């Protein structure tokens with residue numbers, strides 16, 4: 001009972017009588033990096049915002065750091081960090097600089113990081129004195145992340161944090177998340193980037209149409225580890241592929257037949273993307 | 285409290301920042317944001333001054349009954365209108381915009397004491413009102429032969445009418461912000477209300493010249509009482525006989541503004557929203 005940072009049972013949320021979240025059960029352990037994957041409209045943000053205490057639920061039991069977020073107080077909020085999927089305040093009218101933003105946010109928390117440290121962590125040191133409204137989309141998103149971590153949260157919610165990041169910023173962000181996780185921060189992350197989930201998450205939950213389809217470590221999701229492998233090579237009459245449970249044996253036979261190098265030999269298991277698309281019922 | 289402090293590690297053993305220190309941060313955020321937004325500065329500060337210059341130049345030399353120049357009368361009205369604008373109009377427009385953009389939601393997700401947000405707004409309103417009053421007085425004196433209040437008693441009246449008026453209008457502005465559905469329509473909803481009130485409350489026209497029914501409607505709202513209070517500060521005592529009641533009615537001014545303050549407070553506290561209604 002003590003080890004769960006987040007425990008959700010039977011969570012339901014209706015919009016205009018239609019379920020957006022339809023009986024979700026989740027358990028995120030302390031110190032875990034947990035990722036919610038799912039197509040647009042699956043109910044990720046709705047779930048996350050209920051856990052953050054923003055939205056009311058229509059059913060189910062929710063405990064976040066031992067508290068029902070619907071009745072959370074300031075002491076609870078001091079222990080969580082929030083990066084929302086979408087806020088326009090930084091873009092719309094903010095004439096405050098990056099440092100002023102992070103500094104003022106830090107002032108609300110009992111034990112914040114030094115603002116410059118949070119800015120450094122998201123790689124915005126060079127833009128410290130720039131006004132938020134002048135930042136590029138990806139830089140603004142990094143500022144969102146800085147605002148989420150400056151309070152030194154025990155539990156960090158990240159709703160599609162890397163949307164708009166360039167590849168380098170994404171790698172840097174991955175490093176940041178791994179660093180926070182090593183320091184013991186529990187992280188709940190939604191993303192559409194499967195490589196991101198695979199790289200960062202200890203466990204992944206796939207959600208579709210408001211229901212959890214499967215939960216597990218990314219490496220074994222959807223029976224991936226045991227799934228049939230595909231062996232591809234270039235034969236005399238063109239490219240060939242066989243799907244098999246015994247790829248080693250296939251390769252050995254090929255090696256014998258070609259007497260050495262097999263042209264363009266590849267052995268592959270289904271990617272996370274393959275199992276994911278199958279789970280959410282996509283025809284791909 | 286249901287939180288288990290011991291096992292959690294980070295965050296424990298640290299006192300939450302004091303309301304005073306967080307309020308100071310909020311006040312700084314509000315002032316910096318305001319000062320750096322050129323449109324806001326121009327609209328809030330310059331508009332009453334532009335009106336003063338226009339009306340002063342056109343009608344300033346005209347004499348009203350009781351030997352008062354129109355400029356003297358108009359400054360009293362413009363000061364009241366300026367107080368109304370920097371509190372009611374300012375907040376009833378700014379808060380829905382902040383709610384729409386998610387700025388309020390971002391704050392609501394932090395441990396910031398919610399009262400600190402309102403302290404920040406109050407400081408902003410107070411600074412705007414003070415600077416604007418000073419500018420109006422300065423321009424009045426320099427260009428339109430404005431006579432400043434001549435006794436300590438009048439300055440005292442100036443102070444309490446301003447403070448009570450701004451209090452009522454600040455609270456009503458926060459209350460009105462809840463009624464405004466979204467940020468985009470806020471200026472379109474709030475500005476006409478302000479303009480109509482200015483016309484019927486004796487800012488642009490001499491109040492006693494208005495039709496009786498208009499005076500009656502105006503006397504329901506705070507702005508009429510604020511202009512009346514300001515007239516008692518800037519016009520000679522003899523002019524009181526020109527008022528509809530034949531007197532400055534200080535007691536009634538205080539009472540009406542106090543009632544509106546209570547109404548504003550109750551509505552504001554019960555209806556304030558940190559998130560847009562559409563936001564689930």
Ligand SMILES: Nc1ncnc2c1ncn2[C@@H]1O[C@H](COP(=O)(O)OP(=O)(O)OP(=O)(O)O)[C@@H](O)[C@H]1O
Nearest residue numbers: 015020039040041042043044045046047562563564
């Ligand atoms: N405020 C709202 N009012 C009405 N319906 C809503 C509201 N918010 C979400 N929904 C509906 O609930 C469902 C789930 O939305 P949600 O935002 O949780 O999806 P998501 O998984 O976060 O999607 P995305 O990947 O696009 O961010 C959608 O069908 C959406 O239309």
Ligand SMILES: [Mg+2]
Nearest residue numbers: 044045046085
């Ligand atoms: Mg979402």
